[in-house]
Amino acid sequence: MNIPEGKKIYFASDNHLGAPTAEASRPREQKFVAWLDAIKHDAAAIFLVGDLIDFWFEYKTVVPKGFTRTLGKLAEITDSGIPVYFFVGNHDLWMNGYFQEELNIPVYHNPKEFTFNGKTFFIGHGDGLGPYDKGYKGMKKVFTNPVFKWLFKWLHPDIGIKIAQYLSVKNKLISGDEDAKFLGEDKEWLVQFSKEKLNEKHYDYFVFGHRHLPLEIQLNENSKYVNLGDWINYYTYGVFDGENMELKKL
Template identity: 60%
Template structure:
């Protein structure tokens, strides 16, 4: 099991945020949420050593050779500012921005991951992933993901004019639950939540302290066996929740523009 070890400096923290879905449902409403996320990044930049963006920062993202989607300038600029301050930024590709390539790495200096990763921080063991496609079930989405990550399908898509491609992709992203992977936000129970099932199976063979995911849009900290914790980071659509780790993990909210414990 390969893992990245991060030695936390005194007084520094690790932050986690997921599922902003910027661009949805329209540019005007998205910009209001973008401004709140930018204010949050301003709040954390003084004590952040690491920022994990856990997927679906954008409701849709595609990189052509010389073109990226219009918008998000202030969000990307703020992420670049944090990186220039020496904050390490790790970006997990989600199911809405799975066509991310090298733009964030080359232009901002983020480290981009396309699958789950293991980290050790503060002596604790972490498994981090966006969460889509893990665990049992969700077969319709898994089939769709295979299509979307197929090199031939990607090659054909890139030859569409960006205006046409973005219009089609945003429509599908917002209207088709099979593509979005988003189900009812109500808690289904430990025996039906696929990410909890996946985490419990992992604990049978691996010693881990924290399982941290996005994707599900349902903020939650759940105790598992062996003193491990399942964590879903929620989203920046309804909950405006985020995680912070120093010696222990805390789930917090920025819903009213101030940092508070969640719930």
């Protein structure tokens, strides 16, 4: 993709809309919708890098209640011709066609490479990557198993979604647990993953979410790791102007 002069690519992740309650997350959603409205005038593309919604499960004819303002704004943006790309996170991984069919937004379940103005990007939510997080990797295999999803869909939505929301808000990152601190490069597993990938191929930027921490780490002279932070505590987002990628804050 070549970015037209005066245009930019925007990145955001970890909004967790709906957590801990719909009422509590409403101000965050309003800020996010206002941000989408503000950037649409110069956006060449928008990347939503996972956990937009704190829990999402698509039944055959039902999707979770709420998020109307966000979904409506995304529809407006894609209808205007601005592409939006969505990477599932560990909280909204049960996507099954709704975003593609209703919002014209492609959905990716794994990290993907992109090239903008000759700069190579490796983009993904970040969950389950790297040498650690083994417990989560095992749980993810269960959650993405077709049999598990088939069994879950037979729960009435009022029951299934209530259970999932309860478990979701127990997540330490949502509750603001102190674990969401910078651990140092040698202990940040997404940094380690990025360095390993550089042994295979050059990338100018690695862009992830999931850690809920805004981070910019120079991996070598020509490669940078960027974690987008979140829209719970930091309200940070990434901007690529065609030459450089940087984090900004509302």
